[in-house]
Amino acid sequence: MSWKKGQALQNEKYIIQEVLGGGGFGVTYRAVEQRDGKPVAIKTLSPLRQDQPEFPKLQEKLIQEAFRLAKCSHSHIVEVYEVFQEAELWAWSWNI
Numbered sequence: 001m002s003w004k005k006g007q008a009l010q011n012e013k014y015i016i017q018e019v020l021g022g023g024g025f026g027v028t029y030r031a032v033e034q035r036d037g038k039p040v041a042i043k044t045l046s047p048l049r050q051d052q053p054e055f056p057k058l059q060e061k062l063i064q065e066a067f068r069l070a071k072c073s074h075s076h077i078v079e080v081y082e083v084f085q086e087a088e089l090w091a092w093s094w095n096i
Contacts (some may be wrong), residue, residue: 001091002047003029003040009086014042014093022046028060030096040081060092066092 003009007016016030020041021028027046032039043066049058063083070080078094085091 001046001050001087002027009042009091010084012029014040016042025049025058031093039077040093040096041096042091044086044089050089062092063090 002094003016005016005018007017008014009031012034014033017030017032017039019027020030022045025046026043026049027040029044030039031042043062045058045062049055052058066080066083070083073079073082081093081095083090083092
C-alpha cells in the first residue's frame with residue numbers, strides 16, 4: 001500500500017503532499033497537519049516490505065525505531081511527534 005498525494009490519514013488530520021524518499025525498509029512522505037497547517041514527515045514501511053511474510057515483525061521494528069528516537073533529545077535527531085496506525089499499517093511522524 002502506497003499513500004498518494006492528497007490522501008487523508010487519521011480522519012483527515014494529515015494530508016499527504018509527496019514522497020520525500022524511500023529505501024529498503026521504509027518510505028517517508030511530506031504531509032500537512034490540517035489543524036494548523038504545519039508540515040510534517042511521516043515514515044512507514046515500504047510497499048516492498050508490506051508484502052513479506054515477516055510483515056508483523058517489520059511493523060514492530062518500525063514502532064521500536066520511533067520509540068527509541070522519542071527518547072532522544074538532540075538538534076540533529078528528529079523529534080517524534082506521533083505514532084499511529086492507518087488501516088493495518090503503522091507509521092510515525094515528526095515536524096519538518
